[in-house]
C-alpha cells in the first residue's frame with residue numbers, strides 16, 4: 276500500500292482509478308503523453324518545498340543553491356536540444372509562455388495576427404474568451420478551404436493589410452507541416468515580430484522530424500508535456516539579445532515563485548530528449564500517425580487535408596452524419612480517448628463540433644507500432660460506422676482492453 280493510501284485513502288483511490296483508466300484504455304488525445312518514471316519522481320520531490328523567486332544567481336530567497344543548479348541544468352539542456360541562445364524554463368504552462376512574449380513585446384490594443392481557433396489555432400492566440408483576445412486587436416488567418424492547409428500568399432496579404440505587431444505561427448489541430456521560415460519572411464516584410472508556438476510539435480522539432488523555428492523566428496514558445504514527453508509546463512527560447520525582456524516578462528511580470536519540482540522534472544525530460552532513442556521515438560510517432568491515417572482513409576473516413584505529416588489526424592465526420600461529441604462519447608465507451616474538434620468551415624459549436632482529433636504520442640510511448648495503429652484505426656472506424664449499436668461498442672472495448680494489457684504504462 277502506498278504511503279498516501281495510509282494517510283488519505285480518498286485521494287489515493289482516485290489516483291489509482293486514474294492509473295487503471297490510463298492502463299486499460301488507449302489515450303489518443305494529441306496533446307497528451309505519458310512521462311517517464313524519472314520525470315514523475317522529480318515532480319514528486321522535495322524541490323516543491325522551496326520558494327525561488329528570481330533567476331539562478333539572483334533570487335529573492337536564501338537557500339536556493341540547489342534550485343539554481345536544477346534551473347541552470349534545465350536551461351542548458353533545453354538550449355542544447357534546440358540550439359537556442361537563451362531559454363526560460365519558468366512558465367507554468369504553454370499559455371503563460373505565450374503571455375510572457377505578448378507582455379514582452381506588445382502593449383494593450385496592439386494588433387496581433389494568428390491562426391483562428393476554429394481552424395487549428397489555440398485559445399491563447401487571441402480567442403475572445405481568452406485574455407489574449409481581450410488585450411489585443413486580433414486578426415485571424417485560416418486555412419485554404421480547398422486544400423485545408425495554410426495558404427502563405429493569403430497570410431502575407433492579411434499581414435500587409437493589418438500590419439500586425441506580432442504574427443503567431445503554430446497550432447493545436449493542424450496535421451500538416453508549418454513553414455516557419457515563410458512566416459518569418461512575411462513578418463520581416465511588414466516589420467512584425469514572429470512568434471512560433473511549438474507546444475504540440477516540440478518533440479518533432481527537436482529531433483528533425485519537423486523544421487525547428489528556433490534561430491529562424493524571433494521567439495519560440497512551447498509546452499513541455501506533449502511530444503516533448505515531460506512534466507506539464509511551458510518554456511521559451513529566443514536570441515540572447517531578447518533574453519532580458521523575456522525573463523522580466525515571466526518574472527516579475529507575470530508569475531511569482533517558479534514550480535521548482537517541475538523545473539527539475541523539465542531538466543530530466545530535456546536529458547531524455549537529448550538521447551538518440553528520443554529521435555527514434557518521434558520518428559515512430561509520425562510513422563504511427565500515418566499508418567493509422569491510411570487505415571481510416573481506407574475505411575472511407577474523411578481526413579482534413581487528406582492526411583498527416585505529424586502526430587495528429589483531424590477527421591471530418593460530416594459524411595457519417597455524426598458530430599464530434601457523439602464520436603467522442605462512443606469511443607470513450609470503448610476505452611478509446613479522443614477529443615471532438617472544430618474543423619475548417621465548422622458549422623457547429625465548439626461543444627459539439629463536426630470533427631475529431633486523434634494523436635499518437637501517448638500510444639507510441641507505450642511501445643505501440645504500425646501494426647497496433649492499423650488495429651486501432653479499424654477499432655475507431657468500426658465504432659463510428661455502427662455508433663448506435665451497444666454490442667459493437669462493447670466488443671471493441673473488450674478488444675481494446677486486451678490490447679492495452681500487452682503495453683503496460685510503466686513496464687520497469
Ligand SMILES: Cc1ncc(COP(=O)(O)O)c(C=O)c1O
Pocket residue numbers: 306367368369370371396397399445446447472473474475498508509
Ligand atoms: C499550440 C498550443 N499552445 C499553447 C497551449 C497551451 O498550453 P497549456 O495548456 O499548458 O496552457 C496549447 C495547449 O494545448 C497548444 O496546443
